[in-house]
Amino acid sequence: MGVSLENNLSHQVVIIGGGFGGLYTAKHLAKANVNVTLIDKRNFHLFQPLLYQVATGTLSPGDISSPLRAVFSKSKNTKVLLGEVNDIDPKAQKVILDNQVVSYDTLIVATGANHSYFGKDNWKELAPGLKTVEDAIEMRRRIFGAFEAAEKETDPEARRAWLTFVIVGGGPTGVELAGAIAELAHKTLKEDFRNIDTSETRILLLQGGDRILPHIAPQLSQVAAESLQKLGAVIQTNTRVINIENDIVTFKQGGEVKEIASKTILWAAGVKASPMGQVLAERTGVECDPAGRVILEPDLTIRDYKNIFVVGDLGNFSHQNGKPLAGVAPVAKQQGEYVARLIQKRLKGHTLPQFHYNDVGSLAMIGQNLAVVDLGFIKLQGFIAWVFWLLVHIYFLIEFDTKLLVVFQWAWNYITRNRRSRLITGREAFVEAKTVSNSSHVVSG
Secondary structure, eight states: OOOOOTTOTTEEEEEEOOSHHHHHHHHTTTTSSEEEEEEESSSEEEOGGGHHHHHTTSSOGGGGEEEHHHHTTTOTTEEEEEOOEEEEETTTTEEEESSOEEEOSEEEEOOOEEEOOTTOGGGTTTSOOOSSHHHHHHHHHHHHHHHHHHHHOOSHHHHHHHTEEEEEOOSHHHHHHHHHHHHIIIIITTTTOSSOOGGGOEEEEEOSSSSSSTTSOHHHHHHHHHHHHHHTEEEEOSEEEEEEETTEEEEEETTEEEEEEOSEEEEOOOEEEOTHHHHHHHHHOOOBOTTSOEEOOTTSEETTEEEEEEOGGGEEOOTTTSSOOOSSHHHHHHHHHHHHHHHHHHHTTOOOOOOOOOOOOEEEEEETTEEEEEOSSOEEEHHHHHHHHHHHHHHHOSSHHHHHHHHHHHHHHHHHOOOTTOOOOSTTOSOOOOOOSOGGGOOOO
16 A cells, blocks of 8 residues: 655654654654654653663652653644554554544554563463563562561571562563662662571572573673672573462473472563554554564565554564564664654655664673673673663663653662662552462472
8 A cells, every 4th residue: 555745744643652662753753744643551651671670679660751741742743642542444544542533644553562471371460571660560569578578477488488589581671680689689688677688589580592681792691690690690591481370480491390489470581562463463464473573564664554664562674684673672763763764755755775773782781880781893791881781771761850860869879779769569568478388399599
């Protein structure tokens, strides 16, 4: 389905999703001769790479969130709608919300991805992931609640289970969670309790592949593993979780099946596309990959619909090296900028070469003064990498006052080694210790 944008100054651009992809598309259309409608079911942009710091008490949710209306208050061609898109009519060029229909000339879908439990969706309640503010608050409740429950527990095996944290997935999120919890246990909380020794906390990081952080250079992956082990974490590679039930994690290593008792199991493995991918497939006939991501054309459109773009984690772009691009913020940012440029080129009757991702590298925080950075041409580790990690994340934060607030919080935490956002909130905020069943199956970390 072709579309001509030439000399159409009332062109209606609708963007679904206010994450990195949708946000940067809208920001780069702020001065274009188009009308932009940004639709999101939340009224804020969330800086997901720092969610783990909310989950571990370093930052508060407001520190990493920017109200969308504030971001676009000076963009006179941009309108923000709070709502959830339920359907798309590509023939009539309309998106359908609960109580509203919005017409478009160009549609950008940037609804991201959710957690994948590989068909075991019942694990979601047992092992929360980290994609939303609510996820982070729930994870924070479980982490700090575990220490509180251990403080009250009189049974040694039950206390050991409360002080055992199992993290599934050895990518950046899993590694950063493991490092942050290790620092909590061995530094931040060590003087706070009277009945427990928080340094006895066990952190078990389970990774399906043969090394953690598989997207960075092997030598940096090894540095990260050694750094985590020094902090007190135990890394189990070539490990696949096969069951989570009754506070017992069952996993397989090679031909051996093992179990460990843990009251706090955190999920950092696997993603699946948002349900909007399936909506696009049903309405346009576009193909999706096994993770539900939409197969994209070289210009980020979908097959047969040149006026529908998909950016960010929802899309499978495999035209660069035969493999899908990673679901990281720089990919979504560059894709959003590209789509904004292409729309403006089309307004003038021109086009652009196919999208090309400029790989800016990979990085992960291990702990205070510890990080790894792989920029391809240079590899950093330790303190220098840690400073670089801080600067990159400050750069990607959206609003100036948010940058200042996060810098202040980080500086204060660095000086005092304290985390002032250690609040136990949300449902079941009062944690009751339970007797751990099957204690004979506990394996040593």
